[in-house]
Amino acid sequence: MLTSLQNILDLAKQRPNKRLAVAFANDLNVLEALKIAFEQRLVIPILIGDKEQIIHISKQIGFNLSGFEVINTPNTEEASKIAVSYIKSGKADILMKGMLPTAVLLRAVVNKEHGLTDDSLLSHFAITQLPSYHKLIAMTDAAMNIKPGIEEKISIINNSVSVLNKLGYNNPKVAILSALEYVNPKIESSVHAEILTNMNINKQIGNCTIYGPLALDNAINKQAAIHKGIDNVVAGDADLLVTANIDSGNLLYKAMNFLAGGTSAAIITGAKMPIVLTSRSDSEQSKLMSIALAVAVSE
């Protein structure tokens, strides 16, 4: 059980330095995050993009690039292909999105011939430190899968559980969220929750304990669960929250970070290595922790 993002930073620091291939690194925000991550000895960046701009911005922020590989290309698609090829050929360990549309990078990642997936589903994983919860709380999927069906949800859960296992959770408590705590056939998320819970009981989904449907309050607040008469080890003590769809996933992620005082580390999982995908509006702490998370769970 981790109680602080500092725990993840500590785990990352215990690992050998990872080589981080950054697709289209020519951006102030991205280079600032890399500077901090390098100073914390987490990564050795490989910077792909507009070389002149990369050098110019790095000078502005006092980021000394000597000793780093900088690969020049003015083209976002080519930058993505090069970054992916660096992972594929073993010259880099982690992928990071720079100043380019997410879709451009992911097209290179899922490319059948040159990409980094084996028909596996990519999904978003976030782990958040909140003043109002007694430990870190992970969640999926805030950004990748729009309206996952049962099969996609199984992949999404497996992706996230695999990350949690690598972070030291042997048997994470997984809450499948819905708008209520019993099955209503009209509410698909509640039906999915029931199926996923049973598949876990039948050991078809492993390395975790799944329970649902649970409304958010019953998943993260023991008192609320008791009020509703829910007596389950996951209720009130969840490690991972699985949301119904992208609307609710994105909402929960934003509510945690913009209303509840949370700080998140987030990665894309499901490819052969974690993908760091920080956003302009993420805090510096959040960007650093996302890189730390990727380092901590990369092979």
Added chain:
Amino acid sequence: MLTSLQNILDLAKQRPNKRLAVAFANDLNVLEALKIAFEQRLVIPILIGDKEQIIHISKQIGFNLSGFEVINTPNTEEASKIAVSYIKSGKADILMKGMLPTAVLLRAVVNKEHGLTDDSLLSHFAITQLPSYHKLIAMTDAAMNIKPGIEEKISIINNSVSVLNKLGYNNPKVAILSALEYVNPKIESSVHAEILTNMNINKQIGNCTIYGPLALDNAINKQAAIHKGIDNVVAGDADLLVTANIDSGNLLYKAMNFLAGGTSAAIITGAKMPIVLTSRSDSEQSKLMSIALAVAVSE
């Protein structure tokens, strides 16, 4: 613009005492809420349910029932019908759910012959005081409509705007939430948001200013909106958040109240009068404020 739930309590206190018909009032939680609301001179309760139990519980909590009408029935359906008939005949102003399933009460409310709706859509409205927002934030729909289409969303918005108008908002800022801040045809909520925004521009939805799609951060945080290049009066300063579906609505409501330190007042709107529907896990403050909200906006 209201900044505190106390503002709503103050508005309610300025109104003449309202008569509150409570369907199946024989419950500790319900009677405690009524006791506080009565002491605050908000309502005169009309208690319908198991009379013996009502008297017994009231004695326990020192709630003096003298002068109140107490109508005996051991049956939840009959209690609902009586409560609704009291509203219909003008003997009560507001309806409140006691210790019975919500569906039982609402069946009586939507009954074509004896009910309290004119084919109007019922929807859930909540208004929340949050430490992390500069004013009260309203939201809809956390509990009633599972997967509203465009027409239902128009009714839901109209219901909520009508409540806000009665609370003194002449032109509330309405954010239509989605997982992103531009239209993606694969994400229905973003398409709905675009349509609703245009209908507002064309004055087909009035008494408010609508903008969407907006992700939550862009709706309630000006900095986040600026980061995304969104220059709109609603962005970062929303009065009302309209969620995509019941999964996201319920999640946002719970996140506000269980993760972000919020306190909500909530009612069901769309019938001829507000319906108070407090839940066992609501705080005392939340229950009182829900009754105050109903009093403040009842005709």
